[in-house]
Amino acid sequence: MRALILALGVMLATVLPIAAQDARRPAAVLVADRVSVTADGRLMAEGNVEALYDTTRITAQRITYDPDADRLTLDGPIMLIEGDNAMILADAGALDADLRNGLLRGARLVLEDRVQLAANRIDRVGGRYTQLYKVAATSCRVCASDTPPIWQIRARRAIHDQQENQIYFDQAQLRVLDVPILWLPRLRLPDPTLKRATGFMIPSLSQDSQLGVGIRIPYFIRIGDHRDLTITPFISADSKTLELRYRQAFRNGDLEVTGAWSDDTLRPENRGYVFAEGAFDLRRGVTLSFDIEAVTDKAYLVDYGYSDKDRLDSEIALTRVRRDEYANASLITYRTLRDGEENSDIPTIIGDLRYERRLFPRGLGGELRMGFEAHGHRRYSDVDVLGRDVGRAEADLAWLRDWTLPGGVLARLETGLTVDTFRTRQDSTRDRTAGQATPRAGLTLRWPMVKYGGNGITQILEPVAMIGWVGGDRPNIANDESTRVEFDEGNLLSLSRFPAADRRERGASAAYGINWSRLDSNGRRVALTLGHVLRQDADPDFTLTSGLDGTSSNLLVAGQYVTPDGLALTSRTLFNHDFGLSKAEARAAWIRPDLGLGASYVWLAADAAENRNDSVSEWSVDGSYRLSRHWTGTANWRYDVSSDQTAEAGLGLQYRNECVEVNLSLSRRFTSSSIVDPSTDLGITVGLLGFSGQGFDNSYTRTCRN
Structure with missing residues (x-):
């Protein structure tokens, strides 16, 4: 019908x-x-x-x-x-x-x-x-x-x-x-x-022990479909600040500029900063990227909470990446914001040029790698040694070939030759010009063994070993780029673990270790890596806490544990010959729909060669917990164990339903120096939800009782 x-x-x-x-x-x-x-x-x-x-x-x-x-x-x-x-x-x-x-x-x-x-x-x-x-x-x-x-x-x-x-x-x-x-x-x-859409955005109130009670009222200007400008006046008892953010999307890239200008009672002169970054795809696969960072004084970013960076880096780079080719040219400038560090005494202008290409010759077999690198850095100081400027160039040719041996053993042979040339200015303790030719050869063996058990459990045991030799003698050049060396799973089987060409490991060496992992059908994963390095001759440029000083390295122990319910534990430790700690770091994270918790610990022994006269021991904890349907709490805490005092702490509380969001925050910075003082910040933001295209979460919507 x-x-x-x-x-x-x-x-x-x-x-x-x-x-x-x-x-x-x-x-x-x-x-x-x-x-x-x-x-x-x-x-x-x-x-x-x-x-x-x-x-x-x-x-x-x-x-x-x-x-x-x-x-x-x-x-x-x-x-x-x-x-x-x-x-x-x-x-x-x-x-x-x-x-x-x-x-x-x-x-x-x-x-x-x-x-x-x-x-x-x-x-x-x-x-x-x-x-x-x-x-x-x-x-x-x-x-x-x-x-x-x-x-x-x-x-x-x-x-x-x-x-x-x-x-x-x-x-x-x-x-x-x-x-x-x-x-x-x-x-x-x-x-x-x-x-x-053009219009006012959610305002926020804050109470800062240095700036007083203040209010931010952002105004968003939609200039077009592909660009916009946000103007945010910030007015407090001790500051009048104008914050700006400009964004523009191009057909081949994007640009974002943020900055602020302040007139406050903390300094007699006006203060400000500007950060700009962008990336553009040019012709023939070339990418242009840049990052500009500038500030009027060392304390401005910390005083206003814009950034906690202690060194600003501005860079412009051209990069092209292809299947068997990589090219990069970059220019970087640094400005230090660290207390007691002078900008003229650190490398401030740095230029890099790098090119790599892979070939696969049929007659020779394996892989042929060719590379070229040029680097230069300049200090503003004219003082001898402190104002040292260095330029270097490197050409490298390497041949690698893999085999599968009886029993499933994987073998890789690497041979190569590197030629370096150096030029040093304003350092009477070093040769003005120097060069070196560094031949090398290494054989790496891996023996992966797999075991399948009940309940979908898979275990992989992989012993690894490497024997190698690096020739040549170290010229009389300064160590400007390889002052910090990390010994980890990534470079255990490397012929040289220095990060730059101004230092290379020499002589015969051997490394061995074992990788073990276990994976079950539920997604639970356990991984463990042990590693050790033996060297014919000790290298004096490896610091005490690098884990690589002497002819026998520290024992590297690294592990990971991941569960399907969101728990992840990672750690890496270097044990010295007395089984004491040289370096240790650990991170724990537990992520669930109503809980996010993270904790990390770092321990570094005192090492004057790394400009660390006292040991570093620090805990940091951060997390959030959804207390109920509408309430969420957050907290963060950083504690300096060495000085037995809290460095930073913060609490936050959010109420949210379908039509309103209220954020309360309280934070305290306890550290002080000659450029910044301890400060406390109290903030409140009230947002009316619904009249915008922002994401909507139905889990916060209130229910009506019958």
Whole structure:
């Protein structure tokens, strides 16, 4: 029976003027329990009426079509759905035949199932504008008519522009728990479908022991589809600051610039900073990238909480990466912000050029690698030794070949020759020019063994060994680039573990170790690595805590444990010959839907060669926990074990539901120096959710009690 009525509705909608007045109109469909035509020619549909026209769908209890006026009269309850984003609920109304113009009474406009605007009357104009009179707008869930929402906007009139995705309010009043707190003659807000729109963003309040009570009011300017500017005035008792952020997306890259300028009571002069970064794809696979960092004084970034960097680096680089080729050219400048460190005494301008290529000659077999590298760094100081400037160039040729031996042993042979040349200025203790030729050869063996057990458990045991030789003598050049050496799983089987060419390991050496891992079908994984290095001659440029000093290295122990429920443990330790610690680091993380917890520990022994006169022992903990449906707590803590004092600590509390987000934070920096003092910061941010394209999490939505 319903199918017959559907067919009748389609036929009537097709032959009647509602669909026949203009051949260019989309087809209309009308479905109802009862369809009839009155004596004066009106079409009347009653009972579960549904009308479809273009992207609009209407349901009502009764719809009457007047062909003379080309108008629809609707009796509620009425539901008008426009596309995927807008829905109108009303008691009664009248619309023209194409549903573009009309009037609805006792109506509500619902956008994206998040924002609702209730009004005495809604007018549809030109299929683009929806006008609401005596309107109340909110994104809060309203469970009872006698309970006001947490916040709402009351206005004499509101206009929703469906083309521009904007809502305009006249005589707007912001109410919190039905208490008026702000009145504005005009107010414009984006609807939830709009991702970017010009206007004010969420303000924030802060209390800082150095800057006093302050407020930030960001204003976002949409310059176009591909660029925008955010201007944020920050005004406090002791500072007047203007913060800026500019972003632009290009067809072949992107650019972002952030900065601030301050007039405060902490310094007599104005202060500021600028950070800029970008990357662009050029022709023939070349990428241009740059990163610019500048600040007026050493303490500015820390005073305002913009960054905790203690050295700024600005770089411009050209890079091309292909299957068997790599090329890079870069120029970097450094500026130190460390207390007691002078910028003129460190390498400030650094240039690098690097090229590598792989070939696979059929006659020779294996892989042939060719490389070239040029490097130079300059200090501003003109003082002998302290102002040392160095330039070097390197050419390298290597041949590698792999074999699989009986029993499944994997073997790799590496041979090569490197030629270096150095030029040193402003250091009377070093040769002005020097060169070296460094031949090398090494054989690496791996024996992976796999065992499959019950319950999907797989174990892999892999003994590894390397024997090698590096020839040549070390020239009389300074060690500027290889002052810090890390001994880890990545370079256990390397012929030289120095990070740069100004130092190379010489003579015969051997390394051996074992890798073991266990993986089950549930995703639980355990891994362990042990490693040790033996050397014919000790290298004096390996520091005491590098783990590589002497002819016998420290014992490297590294492990990892990962569980399917989000727990991950990683650690790396160097044990000296007395099984004391040279270096140790560990990290634990536990990630669950309602919990995020991380803790790390670092221990470094005192080593004057690494400018560390005292041992370093430090704990850091950070985490968040969702206390309930709407409350989330956060905390972070960094503790200096060596000095037995807390370095930093912070607490945070967030309340969030479907329409409001409140963030409270309290942080304290305990460390001090000649450029920064201990400080305490208290912050609060209140955001009204719903009127933006930001992500929406239904898990925070409140439920109504019966």
